[in-house]
Amino acid sequence: MITLPLTRRRFGQALGALTVAFSLTPPVCAATGAGLPGSLAGNRMLDAWLRINSDGTVTVCTGKVELGQGILTALEQIAADELDIAPERIKLISGDTAQTPDEGFTSGSQSIEYGGTALRYACAEARDILLKLAAKKLGTAYDKLTIADGTITAADGTITAQGGQKTTYWKLAAEVDLHREASAGVPPKPPEQHRLVGKSRPRIDIPAKVTGGAAYVQDIRLPGMLFGRISRPPSYRAELVSFDEERVRKLPGIAAVVRDGRFLGVVAQREEQAIAGRDEISRAATWRETPSLPPPDDIYAYLTSLPTEDHLISSKGGDAPPAAHLSLAAKHTRPYTAHASIGPSCAIAQFADGQLTIWTHSQGVFPLRRDLAKALDMDEVKIRCIHAQGSGCYGHNGADDVALDAALLARASNGRPVKVQWMRDDEFGWEPYGPAMSVELRASLDEAGMVIDWTHDVWTNTHTTRPQKDGCNLLAAWHLAQPKLPGKPEIIPQPAGGGDRNAIPLYDFPRQRVTHRFIPQMPIRVSALRALGAYANIFAIETFMDDLAKAAKTDSIEFRIRHLSDPRAIAVIKAAATYSGWQSDMPAGTGKGRGFGFAKYKNLSAYLAVVVDVEVDRQTGRVRVTRATAAIDAGQVINPNGLVNQTEGGIIQAVSWTLKEQVRFTSEHITSRDWSRYPIITFPEVPEIRVTVLDRPNERSLGAGEAAQGPTAAAIGNAIAHGTGIRLRDLPLMPDRLKGAFG
């Protein structure tokens, strides 16, 4: 092994070392970069992606970051294959504003599609440059050379003009110039030449994570480091009436008490002292509160009553609806849902010589840096954000916010680094939730049982309030005496979509109208949660398809296939049906049910079909998912075990969302602020899971990390309907309506 596992001490040092060895900007003014594949388009210099080192290693830089999805392992596989080197030679640098390309956010299951593609082309081109140089050095024809683990040999074995027949990347390292614009002119290897891509490879980060090695931002310790905590207002709009700072300062170990507007925080020598300081702040501060949250019992009526911007995102077929044999309509809802990371958000900040350094588990170190600069009135170049892993986030949680909290506390700490971790209730109370949504569907069937008309209306807030161009989207910035206000809520455009993600059905309907009713006003803070609107839209479409199949007296799977022409869609559906032993005539209403769900995520990414078995307790109405059998087609698979891991995880998380989860609030307060008020799935409730991967090595890799969310929810709803005869359309699917209602 050349990359040694980082020990605790070395980890701190490695992170502390500041190395800005090369420039990310092209020497000549770069054009837009249009035409280059993946993230190369925005980061055109080859040495922004990789450098060959004389010590036998290759430094690979990626703007994508590890979130527990195994991306770094997969990127190593890609680079090692393209360069013909052992993956152990790779030194990865990920998500560092001083060292890596700006690839925006690691989100939306796009890392392999964009980051992986860029790396693949950059490595292919670098390999070509090295080979050309070697040919010249060895005096051999380019096409006579072979590479094995970085050693370049003249294949015919002839002693060359210069006398040698071998050289290595490492010998050529000093002479090879990768500080040049990528041309993307060297085609990457075809799949049959891959040695690592497509094969399961153990994740590089797991050994440290199971032995107590330094793996997370929480594990970084810097010399002289202090501990900080923040004490937020009791509710979104609470105003600070008075605050007795002295009470807090008197406590043991307190290094600073920070008050800026209604932002209150404390810094202490020891972590438990900071926590005690935080508790004391809540006693020493008095607040004026006004009810500011929407009516909890009627949230969907409230949301749909707010002004909307309506976008007709799909329109097919004539103006007049066709004559129908039968029509159905249904309304579906999805509650505010928490990211609920197991580890609360954490960051470390240090001011030294007018520079701010932040260690963060943000999904986008460059966008975060921009917002930090706005919040702190600093020049962006004076801020460096370095990614270090955190607890799984599944979207936009408190990661970015806590970075600003740490910076604000570090600013009051005389150059000493400050580590801030949110408390459990900070995370549950202030994270931006997955938005509540309402989806109305109408459809008509003809005599033959085919859908002839389809209408989908989705009411939703934005699904991203991440740091963006305008405004400042960091929580503490809104609480400062001179507040920086958030940016205008953004619509993520089709075809990926945000709240309208997957609202356009993949089925071939002759007439359809799909409308995104975008609600700009956000009574509760929201942002990106895994799968965005796809979760609710697919739940609605796929449960409604089952209702229509029933009305057409057709098997659910048969009914779907009749409306599909995409062969890959049909293949995953059939695979899930086969592996689950699907039978169209399973007895209904017995308390045991079986249901199906399918989607092509974003209508652009991975195809996933799942069959779910449930058991419903007749007395209590409690639903248990006993088994989930899924098939997934994510195009070319880089690391099959990693793909299965993510898919299993997606299914289990979706079971949890679908059966248990909703953010609870009164008109004043968010009340689900610990695990007892926001329960998630536990081991006794976890189903048996089987995932089958349909590998397509000649197809492009498709984002897969979020593919399971919607189909799993729908399959559960359909299984409950099958087992009880009761159709639940309001998420989460709670037992009260099933109690004693069947059998």
Place this chain on the structure above:
Amino acid sequence: MTDVIELTVNGRTHQLDIAPDTPLLYVLRNDLELNGAKFGCGLAQCGACTVLVDGKPVRSCAYPVDAVQGRAVTTIEGLGTIENPHPVQKAFIEEQAAQCGYCINGMVMTAAALLKRNPHPDDIAIRQALAGNLCRCGTHARILRAVGRAAREMAR
């Protein structure tokens, strides 16, 4: 108010001058610089901070440091190392039983304690033992497989 507290962690004895009601978690993480036990909730609800005290799993976030005086504390670092992992750690690596991995400390420690108490647990017993340990990434299926594998390995 601080006190000299003597505690034995992974076989080594330490003397620390700290407040006796300090939760063990912060002592392990910040004074002894052990990374394994994690802060998840501080409320004894999630299990991320699990360590063994005299072989029994406890939630170090809600366990005052003076309560472990005279008792043996084992953290995941004391269970095994990358070079020489405990069978449970080895099984977690072999089953690739982690996504973000933040919960995994608690899973490994709770499973190690279970297998000591009951070397042949069935699926239900494993699920019951881990019922109070939360995982948000949905790694449960793999964790169950890893614990099953560790039990088999240890029985050999």
